[in-house]
Structure formats: structure tokens, C-alpha cells
Amino acid sequence: MRRLALTTAGVIALGSLTALTGLTATPALAAVRTVTYPLPVVVPDAGSTTATLDVANLPGTITDVDVVLNNVHYSYPQDLDLYLRAPGSTKVVKLLSDVCGTSVTPLAGSVLTVDDEAGISFPVASACPTGSYRPTNADTVGDTDLVPPGTTFAASLSAFDGGNPNGAWTLYASDDLGLFSGQLAGGFSLVVTTDDAPGHTTITSHPRKRTRSHRATIGFSADKTNVTFQCKVDDKAWKACTSPLTLKRLKVGKHKVRVRSVGASGQLEATPAVFKWRVRR
Structure with a gap:
């Protein structure tokens, strides 16, 4: 598992990873902030992996989250399952599962944005060009072994609304079957909108x-x-x-x-x- 710590001063890699600079949250008074896990997320053939991004110093509570999957390469897209868990949450949102077609329609550098407000879902049997899509789960079985016990599954990213944006965001990735694999070559980004205005x-x-x-x-x-x-x-x-x-x-x-x-x-x-x-x- 790879883990990065992000503050408004920059991104610091933990463990054996090197320090990364120049990656910051947008100014504190802004309503929308983008934080990025910039390392490749390599999904092993018929296996799974996790990537954890530690976020700090974002004010307010979550009102919206979008996930940007950067430079996705996958030889058999329907093998790929991706989940996201927010800091302190017992809920996991399946971003995509069993979508974007087969080896006939491989992903080759697509930038896929997962957004509750997107106009369309991920197509199941056809190619997924760069664009925005709603969370889409076409898997009837699921990969419950990927996530911690006691986790509940949610269909949309709005499940994280009202939560704390600071802490460990975890992306779970798995490959359903053998023979094919791939990666998020550019890592992933979280576009987090928070409500940090004063109340009445x-x-x-x-x-x-x-x-x-x-x-x-x-x-x-x-x-x-x-x-x-x-x-x-x-x-x-x-x-x-x-x-x-x-x-x-x-x-x-x-x-x-x-x-x-x-x-x-x-x-x-x-x-x-x-x-x-x-x-x-």
C-alpha cells in the first residue's frame, strides 16, 4: 500500500517514498480544493492494491466530492473495480466496476472523472473516452474482501457529504480476473467542496x-x-x-x-x- 500525506504546504511522501513538493490545496477561502495522489496506482493481474492520501488543513465539512482518475491504462477495462473511502467513514463508494468494455476497447490514457452530477453513467460494453461519469456498478458479485469489516457500500459520492475532509482517503483497486491488468498512471485527484462559511x-x-x-x-x-x-x-x-x-x-x-x-x-x-x-x- 502506498500512502501520501498532504497539507496546504505540499505533499510529503511517507515510508520509503520520496518527498514531493509543489502540490498544494487551493487557498483556504476557496470553496473548492483539489488534492492529488500523483504516483501510479498499479493494479496487479487478478489481485488488488490500495492507495492512501492523507489530507490535512482543509476547513469545513464536505458538501461534494469528485474523483479524477488520471491517465488510465487498462487492457481489459471490465476487470477493473475501484472503491473510495473517506476519512473516518464506514462507507465505501464503488466508483466503477465491470464497465468500459473488453480488450476490444482498452483504456489508453483516458482521464475519467467520477461525479454524482455527471450526465451519464459509465457504459458497460463500450469504450470510455475522457469525460465525466456517474459512479457505476455493473458487478453483481462485489469485492467485499477488499474493504475492512463493518464497511457499508454506497452508490454515490454524496455518502461523504457532511463529513470531515481531513484524514486518510483510501482508494481500493482490484482486477477481477487473470490475463489482463493496468494502472492509473497519473494517480488520482480529489476535487473536494467544503462548507466553511459561518452559520446563523x-x-x-x-x-x-x-x-x-x-x-x-x-x-x-x-x-x-x-x-x-x-x-x-x-x-x-x-x-x-x-x-x-x-x-x-x-x-x-x-x-x-x-x-x-x-x-x-x-x-x-x-x-x-x-x-x-x-x-x-
């Missing part, structure tokens, strides 16, 4: 509008889980905070707390949640 904050608990208490506890939440919060109390500066916010030794008079969410890439919620109240004598 709501004040969930607060003191009475008029109170004699010099203490206050204010609860709040957002409609997204991958956010942090900042609070501003009266005229003080914004500071990182968590719910509930507890205030002590409040002076008599008017008070105001503003709370805003912070997205995974640091974007600030434009309209904070606000609560106002008065401490009476």
Missing part, C-alpha cells in the same frame, strides 16, 4: 429584560456544527467564547451582548445575534 447564531437563553441580578448567563448556538464563536460584551472587544457565556459583577444600567459565529476559514458572521437587558438598583 441564535440566543437560546438569557436573563430577564429587567433584573436586579449582577450576574447573567447567556446561551447560544448556530445552525452549523463546524463553527466557533466570538462574543462582545457592551463596549469591550470581541473575544472567543463558548456557550453558555457567564458574566459577573455587572454594573447597574444597560447591557448588551453580541454573539457571532466564525467559519472554519475564519469568515465572520455578518449579522451577530444580540441581547439587551438592564440591571436595576
